[in-house]
Amino acid sequence: xxxxxxxxxxxxxxxxxxxxxxxxxxxxxxxxxxxxxxxxxxxxxxxxxxxxxxxxxxxxxxxxxxxxxxxxxxxxxxxxxxxxxxxxxxxxxxxxxxxxxxxxxxxxxxxxxxxxxxxxxxxxxxxxxxxxxxxxxxxxxxxxxxxxxxxxxxxxxxxxxxxxxxx
Amino acid sequence: xxxxxxxxxxxxxxxxxxxxxxxxxxxxxxxxxxxxxxxxxxxxxxxxxxxxxxxxxxxxxxxxxxxxxxxxxxxxxxxxxxxxxxxxxxxxxxxxxxxxxxxxxxxxxxxxxxxxxxxxxxxxxxxxxxxxxxxxxxxxxxxxxxxxxxxxxxxxxxxxxxx
Amino acid sequence: xxxxxxxxxxxxxxxxxxxxxxxxxxxxxxxxxxxxxxxxxxxxxxxxxxxxxxxxxxxxxxxxxxxxxxxxxxxxxxxxxxxxxxxxxxxxxxxxxxxxxxxxxxxxxxxxxxxxxxxxxxxxxxxxxxxxxxxxxxxxxxxxxxxxxxxxxxxxxxxxxxxxxxxxxxxxxxxxxxxxxxxxxxxxxxxxxxxxxxxxxxxxxxxxxxxxxxxxxxxxxxxxxxxxxxxxxxxxxxxxxxxxxxxxxxxxxxxxxxxxxxxxxxxxxxxxxxxxxxxxxxxxxxxxxxxxxxxxxxxxxxxxxxxxxxxxxxxxxxxxxxxxxxx
Numbered sequence: 001x002x003x004x005x006x007x008x009x010x011x012x013x014x015x016x017x018x019x020x021x022x023x024x025x026x027x028x029x030x031x032x033x034x035x036x037x038x039x040x041x042x043x044x045x046x047x048x049x050x051x052x053x054x055x056x057x058x059x060x061x062x063x064x065x066x067x068x069x070x071x072x073x074x075x076x077x078x079x080x081x082x083x084x085x086x087x088x089x090x091x092x093x094x095x096x097x098x099x100x101x102x103x104x105x106x107x108x109x110x111x112x113x114x115x116x117x118x119x120x121x122x123x124x125x126x127x128x129x130x131x132x133x134x135x136x137x138x139x140x141x142x143x144x145x146x147x148x149x150x151x152x153x154x155x156x157x158x159x160x161x162x163x164x165x166x167x
Numbered sequence: 168x169x170x171x172x173x174x175x176x177x178x179x180x181x182x183x184x185x186x187x188x189x190x191x192x193x194x195x196x197x198x199x200x201x202x203x204x205x206x207x208x209x210x211x212x213x214x215x216x217x218x219x220x221x222x223x224x225x226x227x228x229x230x231x232x233x234x235x236x237x238x239x240x241x242x243x244x245x246x247x248x249x250x251x252x253x254x255x256x257x258x259x260x261x262x263x264x265x266x267x268x269x270x271x272x273x274x275x276x277x278x279x280x281x282x283x284x285x286x287x288x289x290x291x292x293x294x295x296x297x298x299x300x301x302x303x304x305x306x307x308x309x310x311x312x313x314x315x316x317x318x319x320x321x322x323x324x325x326x327x328x329x330x
Numbered sequence: 331x332x333x334x335x336x337x338x339x340x341x342x343x344x345x346x347x348x349x350x351x352x353x354x355x356x357x358x359x360x361x362x363x364x365x366x367x368x369x370x371x372x373x374x375x376x377x378x379x380x381x382x383x384x385x386x387x388x389x390x391x392x393x394x395x396x397x398x399x400x401x402x403x404x405x406x407x408x409x410x411x412x413x414x415x416x417x418x419x420x421x422x423x424x425x426x427x428x429x430x431x432x433x434x435x436x437x438x439x440x441x442x443x444x445x446x447x448x449x450x451x452x453x454x455x456x457x458x459x460x461x462x463x464x465x466x467x468x469x470x471x472x473x474x475x476x477x478x479x480x481x482x483x484x485x486x487x488x489x490x491x492x493x494x495x496x497x498x499x500x501x502x503x504x505x506x507x508x509x510x511x512x513x514x515x516x517x518x519x520x521x522x523x524x525x526x527x528x529x530x531x532x533x534x535x536x537x538x539x540x541x542x543x544x545x546x547x548x549x550x551x552x553x554x555x556x557x558x559x560x561x562x563x564x565x566x567x568x569x570x571x572x573x574x575x576x577x578x579x580x581x582x583x584x585x586x587x588x589x590x591x592x593x594x595x596x597x598x599x600x601x602x603x604x605x606x607x608x609x610x611x612x613x614x615x616x617x618x619x620x621x622x623x624x625x626x627x628x629x630x631x632x633x634x635x636x637x638x639x640x641x642x643x644x645x646x647x648x649x650x651x652x653x654x655x656x657x
Contacts, residue, residue, distance in 0.1 A: 050446070051431050051440055051445070051446065051447060052446055052447075055432070059432075061220070061221070061276070063431075063432040064431075064432075064447060064450075065221065065447065065450045065451055066220060066306070066450065067450065069220075069305040069306035069450070069452065069502075070305070070306060070502050070503075071218070071306060071307065071308040071501040071502045071503070072502075072503070073220070073275055074218045074219070074220070074275075074277045074308055075218065075253050075255065075275075075277040077308065077501065078501070078503060078505075078508070079503055079505075083503075103444075104444075104446040105446060107418070107446065107449055107450050109305035109306070109418070109452070110305055110306075110502035110503075111303065111304070111305040111416060111502055112303070112500075112502060113502075113503070113504050113506075116305070116416075116417075116418060118418040118449045118450075120444055120446060120449075123395065145504070146504060147504050152417060152418040152420070152449075154420055154421065154444065154449065156443075156444045157395065161443070161444045162444045162446075164431075164440065207474060209476075209477070209480070209486070209490060211483070211486065211493070221451070221452075224451070224452050227454050228454075231454065231457050231462065234459065234462050235462055235465075235466055238462065238463060238466035238467070238470075239466055239469075239470060239473055240473075240475070286476045287476070288473075288474045288475070288476060288477075290472055290473060290474050291472075291473040291474055293472075294469050294472040294473055295473070296498070298465070298466075298469055300500050302416070302456075302457060303500060304416070304452035304454070305416075305452050305502060306452065306502070307452075308499070308500065308501040308502075309499070309500040309501070310497055310498070310499055310500075311497065311498040311500070312495060312496070312497045312498075313495070313496055313497075313498070314493050314494070314495050315493065315494040315495075315496070316486055316490035316492070316493060316494075317490055317492040317493070317494055318489065318490055318491070318492065319491055319492060319518070319522060319523075320566065320570070322570060323523060323569070323570060323573055324524075325524065326524050326525070326526070326529065326577055327574050327577050
């Protein structure tokens, strides 16, 4: 491992210089249309799907709507990449903080400089813990994002409440 | 200030345009209406362009804005939207590696909607614009183009007497 | 005898099997049963193969979930107080039997409970017609009416000829800046400024592309400064500078030759000399006869506007008149 450290120590400034020169890393386009967002039928037909999962991605805007609501993706808008990265981070943070509690997708809505996060949560922990987690999440996220973050949660008694169909 | 400008004009007639940078300040300090406060601005037109991913949301928002304008007695102009959305398409290979014949398209649609409001005073415009901007739903971008009416500055009304 | 023996054996076997069965039950029974057995017997049984004590499942005490708020809402409640600001949909606060979602034919759409689709779509529940009316009543005091006497465009154009266009941008980002917001456009009609002939010509040359020949509108678009105020000042500066500069006559402007002229002038051209030469043919008088002004205009029109039927006819008429030829 030592040689790696050495190598990275000497290479890092060069890499950074190259990065700043080109100002962006170019990666090839990822295209997983065939697999992404689609679920296979099991032999026992017992895989639970929510409404969101039951509709593959090409139905976005027709049968289901977007999970992220922001203006960055529109024509001639600013910061599209930063917004996408931030959304990924928010989703990861919330699924990790509300561990095994989030039953639906995490919906991120950006309005002016505020971020509103909506999700469906299982009623598996006591309300006191839930209130603590809400405050904790909002506080930390608003510190990192440098803008007010609001959590708008809906709770369900059981995981099965969000299940739309089994395949 | 005006006297100073005039004096300078007489001193250096040929280099007048270098002085013109100081001119806007003189116009603002000499209001045409003898009011103690600064006079209100006049806007002949306020054009609002909305962009969003969901046309239904834009439609609801347009209804809200026009209703608010009616309540505030603002003259409503033409409200319209193009029939087709702007499609930003990206064509990629469907497979990870080869098979160039099989492509897949991803697209981002941007729907537009326009609203026009006419004859607003400065205070009305500020109030109205702030109200509708505050109630802007998520995922909708707004552009407000304001057409302000102004008088001709004093130094442009008459040809310069000395050049 | 043998039969008796076998009967006895059978009996013994039965009893012994019953005992072993009992023991088995004792061995594999739960603790509760064992304790009962212990009570019955004097000695504790040595339990070598202890049954793994089944951990009693802790019963999770769940607080009783409150019924949805919608069941307790009055019919004539003030909705603007219930839903005062933008918020994601919550089924327990909206007393409407909403359904959302696509299903196969015949099936009912998913209900509003645990429906993520309803939470996604931006709702306008805080902007109901009564709410809009209420809020507009509240902010109406900040509005002022449009001044009288400026009802039509022609009226306000007379007093306020300059139009300043600027754009505000509102988007959902942590920053409120937009690079395009600095752009300022100033438009005014050329006829609103006062010129003499030389100044107008020079002004149009100075502004160049910014003047629209067809509509007679001057347009200054500035975006080279970082803020809108600076750009506005710069646009006015450009206008002022061009205007004042156009009145300055530089010494080199007198050296303008015939090839530089943008328009044909009768006065300074060969046509005038030829016409006068013809008119003053063989005349000894001191007073030279000049060509008539109507002839001058007809020649200027013919060359400036091009040869069309009207100009040619006019020119012919003027020539005939000048040369006193009767057809």
